[in-house]
Amino acid sequence: MLPGGLLAQESQAKIALSVEELPALEGELTLYLGRGEGGLYENVLDAIQQRNPALELNIRRGPTAALANAIVAESRAGVRRANLFWAVDTGAIGLISNEGLARELPQDLTNQLQANFRYEKWSPITGRIRTLPYNTERLTAADVPDDVMAVPDSGLSIGWAPAYASFQSFVTAMRLLEGEQATGEWLQKMDKVARSYAGELGVVMAVERGEVDMGFANHYYTLRLKAGKPDATVDLAFTNNDAGCLVNASGIVALSEGDLPINFIRYLLTREVQSFLSSEAFEIPLVDGVAPPQGLPDLATIQPPDINLTRLADLRPTLDLMRDVGVL
Amino acid sequence: MTFKTSQHTGIMVILGLIATFFTTAASANGPIGDHVNDLQSHLGEYAEEVVWMIEQVDEIVANYERGGLTNVDPEQVVEIWEEVNFHAAIESNYVPVYASIWQGLFGVRQAIEAQQPIAELRTQQDALEQSLWQGLGAVKLAAQFQTRGLVANIENTVATSPVETLTQVGQLLDRVVAKYAERLPEEAVSIVFDTYLTRFEGVEGDLIEQDADLVEDLEVDFNVTLPQAIEGAASVDAVRDIVNEMKTKLNRARALLEEAEANRPSVF
Numbered sequence: 001m002l003p004g005g006l007l008a009q010e011s012q013a014k015i016a017l018s019v020e021e022l023p024a025l026e027g028e029l030t031l032y033l034g035r036g037e038g039g040l041y042e043n044v045l046d047a048i049q050q051r052n053p054a055l056e057l058n059i060r061r062g063p064t065a066a067l068a069n070a071i072v073a074e075s076r077a078g079v080r081r082a083n084l085f086w087a088v089d090t091g092a093i094g095l096i097s098n099e100g101l102a103r104e105l106p107q108d109l110t111n112q113l114q115a116n117f118r119y120e121k122w123s124p125i126t127g128r129i130r131t132l133p134y135n136t137e138r139l140t141a142a143d144v145p146d147d148v149m150a151v152p153d154s155g156l157s158i159g160w161a162p163a164y165a166s167f168q169s170f171v172t173a174m175r176l177l178e179g180e181q182a183t184g185e186w187l188q189k190m191d192k193v194a195r196s197y198a199g200e201l202g203v204v205m206a207v208e209r210g211e212v213d214m215g216f217a218n219h220y221y222t223l224r225l226k227a228g229k230p231d232a233t234v235d236l237a238f239t240n241n242d243a244g245c246l247v248n249a250s251g252i253v254a255l256s257e258g259d260l261p262i263n264f265i266r267y268l269l270t271r272e273v274q275s276f277l278s279s280e281a282f283e284i285p286l287v288d289g290v291a292p293p294q295g296l297p298d299l300a301t302i303q304p305p306d307i308n309l310t311r312l313a314d315l316r317p318t319l320d321l322m323r324d325v326g327v328l
Numbered sequence: 329m330t331f332k333t334s335q336h337t338g339i340m341v342i343l344g345l346i347a348t349f350f351t352t353a354a355s356a357n358g359p360i361g362d363h364v365n366d367l368q369s370h371l372g373e374y375a376e377e378v379v380w381m382i383e384q385v386d387e388i389v390a391n392y393e394r395g396g397l398t399n400v401d402p403e404q405v406v407e408i409w410e411e412v413n414f415h416a417a418i419e420s421n422y423v424p425v426y427a428s429i430w431q432g433l434f435g436v437r438q439a440i441e442a443q444q445p446i447a448e449l450r451t452q453q454d455a456l457e458q459s460l461w462q463g464l465g466a467v468k469l470a471a472q473f474q475t476r477g478l479v480a481n482i483e484n485t486v487a488t489s490p491v492e493t494l495t496q497v498g499q500l501l502d503r504v505v506a507k508y509a510e511r512l513p514e515e516a517v518s519i520v521f522d523t524y525l526t527r528f529e530g531v532e533g534d535l536i537e538q539d540a541d542l543v544e545d546l547e548v549d550f551n552v553t554l555p556q557a558i559e560g561a562a563s564v565d566a567v568r569d570i571v572n573e574m575k576t577k578l579n580r581a582r583a584l585l586e587e588a589e590a591n592r593p594s595v596f
Contacts, residue, residue, distance in 0.1 A: 019596050035530065039489035039589075047595035061488065163525075198521070198551055199529040201536065205544060224533045229540035276595045282533075 015289030016112065016271035025052040025267070027260050032071060032082040034064025034092060040281045041086065048267050068092035071255065072099050083256040084264060086125070089169060093122050093251050094313025102253040106262060112269050114299070116306065117249065117286045124249035125268050126283035129296075129304065130170050132237040132244065133207045133222045134214040144214055144237035148244030149178065152189035159203040159215035160194045162327045166218050166248070167200065172318040174243035177305055180321060187325045201225075208234040216244075220282035223295045227282075236295075238302050247304040248312065249286065363413055364420045367471035370413065374467055377412040378460050384408045385436060389453050393446045402440040405433050414467070422466035423502040429463055430509035431564045432456030490531035491589070494582045497527045501571045501578075504554070509564045516567075517555050524550040531585070538584040542577060549574045 025048070033041060049057050060067070064087045072095065074081055087093050096102050102121035110118045117124045132151070134144050145154050152158075161167050175183045197203045200217035204225055207215045210233070219236060226232050238245045252268060254261040267273060274285040282293040292298055322328040363370045385408065391400045409415055409429070419426045435452035487493040500523040507516040528550060536543045554570050 039491075039534075042488050043592070044595055051596055198524060199532070201529065201532045201543075202547055202551070205547060209544075220533060221536075224536050225540060228537040228543075232540070272596050276593070280592060 016269065016274055016285075016287040017266070019051065019267060019270045019272050022266055022270065023263055024054065025260060025263055026054040028056040028058070029083045029260055029264060030058040030060065030081055031084045031086060031264075032067045033059050033061050034067055034085075034087040034089075035061070040277065043280075044268070044273055044276065047273075048264070064088050064092045068095045071096060071101060075099060075101055080255060083261045084252060084254055086250070086252045086268075088250045089165065089312070090122075090124075090249055090251055090309035091169060091172075091313040091315055093253055094310035096253050096255075097121055097310050098313065101255055103255065103257060103261075105254065105265070109262060109266060109269070112287050114286055114288060116247075116304075119251075119310070122251050122253045122310070123265050123269065124251045124286050124309070126274070126277045126281070127247045127249045127286050127299075128166070128218045128220060128283060129238075129299075129302065130166075130244055130246045130248075131217060131219045131222065132214050132239065133204050133217050133234050134237050135207050135210055135212075136233045136235050137210065138213050141235065141237045146238070146240045148174070148239045148242045149182070149186060151244070152186060152193055156213040157211075158190070158194045159197055159206045159212040160190065161197045161200050161203050161216075162322060163198070164200050167216060168315060168318055168322070169248055169312050170216070170243055170246055171322065172312050172315055173246045173305065173307055175318055175321065176307060176311055176314075177243055180317070184321055184325055187322060187327050191325065191327050204234060208232050219284075219296055220293070223282045223293055226295060238297075241303040241305055243305060245302055245304045246307065247284070247299065249309060250283070251309075364416055365474075367417060367421070367467060368475050370417070371468060371471055374412075374414040374417055374464060377414040378464050381408055381412060381414075381460060382457050385453060385456060388440075389436070389446075389449055392440055392449060397440060397443050400440060402437045405437045405440075409433055414463070417467045417470075418463040419506070421470040422463065423499070423506045425459060425463040425466050427502070427506040427509040427564070427568070428459035429456070430506065430511075432459045434509070434511065434564075487527075489589070490534045490585050491582050493527050493531050494578050494585070497523055498575050498578050500527065501574055504558075505564065505568045505571050508558055508567050513558050513561075516558050520550060520554050520558070531581075534585055534588070535581050538588055539581075542581060542584070546574065546577055546581070549577070 031045070033045070045057065045059065049055060060082070062070075067085065068087065071082055071085055085093075085096060093102075104120050105123055110120070110123065113124060117127070132144050134141070139156070143156075145151050171183065171187070174186065178186075195206070195212055197206060197215075200215075201221045201224075203212075203215035203217045204221040206212050208225060208229075214237070222234055222236050225234065252265055254265065269287050271287070271290050274287050274290040277283045278285045278290060278293045282296075284292055284296065284299065319328065363373075367374075385405060388400050388402075388404060418429065432452065432455045436449065436456055439449045439452045487496055500519060504516045504519045504523075507513075507519060528546065532543055532547075549570065554567070554574070557567050557570055
C-alpha cells in the first residue's frame with residue numbers, strides 16, 4: 001500500500017504519480033516479460049533497476065503465449081518462479097486469470113487507471129487502438145465507414161493481415177460483440193474484397209503507397225510511419241462503438257504476495273514511464289494526466305466498445321471460424 | 329602498416345564469425361549428435377572426414393574422367409556428405425560455409441549429370457574442396473569459442489533490443505541460403521517468412537521512424553524479392569546476392585537504430 005498521504009492525494013486527483021513519490025524497491029523479483037514494442041520495455045526495466053540498486057530483478061523473456069503457458073505449467077507442477085508477468089496482450093493475461101493465479105491488486109493502484117481499464121487482478125499498462133488507416137489522396141475521413149460491419153460493402157479497396165495476432169484479437173472482439181454468424185459473414189465478405197499482407201505495418205505502408213484505399217491496423221504503425229515520413233499520405237479513421245475501434249492493452253499480473261510486486265507495478269504506472277512509452281513507443285497512456293502519443297486524438301473523443309479485455313483470451317473459436325470461412 | 333591492415337582484417341573476420349555462429353539449435357537432416365557440443369574433442373575426426381570426403385569425390389571425378397557418366401553414380405557425391413559428423417558440426421556453427429559446401433556438392437553432381445568436360449568438373453571439385461577446408465577452419469575457430477564459453481553465451485541470448493534482433497535476422501538469412509543450397513526451397517521460404525514475422529516485423533516500427541524508405545525496401549525483399557527468387561529456382565549465387573544486399577540494408581538499419589537509441593531520452 002502507498003503511504004497514507006499519497007493514498008489520499010491519489011484518491012482525490014487520480015492522476016499519474018511521479019516516480020519521486022514511490023517507495024524504493026528492495027529485494028528479489030522475477031519478471032516474465034512477453035515480447036514488447038521493440039526494446040522499449042527493456043529501457044523501462046533498466047531505468048527501474050538503475051533507480052533501485054537494492055532490487056534484484058531477474059527477467060525471463062519470450063513469446064507472450066509461451067510464457068503464459070509456462071506459468072500455468074509451473075503452477076500445476078507446484079512451482080512458482082515468476083512474481084510478475086508483463087504481457088503484450090490481454091489474451092495471455094486471461095489465461096493466467098482463468099487459472100486463478102493472479103492476485104488481487106489494491107484499489108488505490110487500480111484507481112490510478114482510467115475508469116474503463118480498472119481490473120481487480122491485473123493492471124493494464126498502455127493501450128493500443130484498432131484503426132482504419134486511409135490514403136489521404138483518395139479519401140477523407142468522412143469517406144471511411146464509421147461502422148466496421150459496413151466496411152466490406154463500402155466499395156473501397158482494403159488491406160488486412162488476417163494472420164496477425166492483433167487482427168485476431170479484433171475478430172475475437174467482433175465475435176463477442178456481434179456474434180459468430182455475423183462475424184463469419186463479415187469475414188467471408190471481406191475475404192472477397194481485401195488484399196492480404198503479412199503484418200499490419202505492411203498494411204499501413206500499402207495504404208500509403210496507394211495499393212489499397214484503406215486498411216485495418218493498430219494505431220501506432222501509422223503514427224510511426226508519419227514520424228519517419230511526415231508527408232506520408234495516410235491518416236487514421238475510427239469506427240464508432242464496435243470492434244473496429246477496440247482498445248487493447250499490455251498488462252501486468254502479480255503472481256505472488258507482498259508489497260514488492262505491487263510497488264513494482266506502481267512504477268509502470270508513473271507519469272514518467274507512461275510518458276516515455278507514449279512518446280517513444282506511441283502507446284496510449286492509461287492513467288490520467290499523461291498526454292496521448294502525438295497524432296492520436298484523445299481517447300475521450302473516440303467511443304471504443306465496452307468489453308472485458310480478458311475475454312479476448314477466447315481465441316480458439318476465432319481461429320476455428322477464420323479457418324472455416326477460408327481466411328486462414 | 330601491412331601488419332596492422334592484416335591484423336585488422338583478421339579481427340574483423342573473427343568478429344564476423346562470432347556474429348554469424350548460429351544462435352539457436354541447428355536442424356541437420358540427420359541426428360545432430362552430442363559431438364557438436366564438444367567440438368574441440370572431435371577436431372581430429374572432422375579433419376579426417378574432410379580428407380576422406382575429398383578423396384572420395386576425387387575418386388568419383390577420376391572414374392568419370394576414365395569412363396564417363398556410365399562409370400559413376402552422381403548421387404554418391406551427396407551421400408558422402410550425409411555420412412560425416414563434420415556435416416552437423418558446420419551446420420550448427422557456421423551457416424554461410426555450410427551453404428557453400430552444398431553448392432559445391434551439387435556443382436560436382438550436376439556437372440557429372442550434364443556430362444560436362446572434365447575441366448569443368450575439376451573447377452567444381454576445386455570449389456568444393458575450398459569450401460570444405462574453409463568449413464574446417466570455421467569449426468576449429470568455433471571450437472575455440474566454445475571452449476572459452478563464448479558460443480554458449482551467444483546461444484543462450486534472447487534478443488533484448490532491436491539491434492540484437494537485426495543481428496539474428498542476418499543469421500537467419502544465412503540459413504535461408506544454406507537451406508536453398510541444400511535443395512530445400514520450401515524450408516528456405518518458410519525461414520524467410522518466419523524471420524519476417526517473428527523477428528523483423530517486431531523492429532519495423534522502430535526502424536520506420538528512422539528511414540521509411542529503407543523499411544519499404546526490406547519489406548519488398550522479405551515478402552517479394554527473396555521468396556520469388558527461391559520459388560523461381562534462381563541460382564544459389566543469385567539468392568546469396570539478394571541476401572547479401574539485404575544484409576547490407578540490415579547493417580544500415582542497425583546503425584540507424586543504434587544512433588536513435590543513443591539519442592533516446594531517459595525514462596526517469
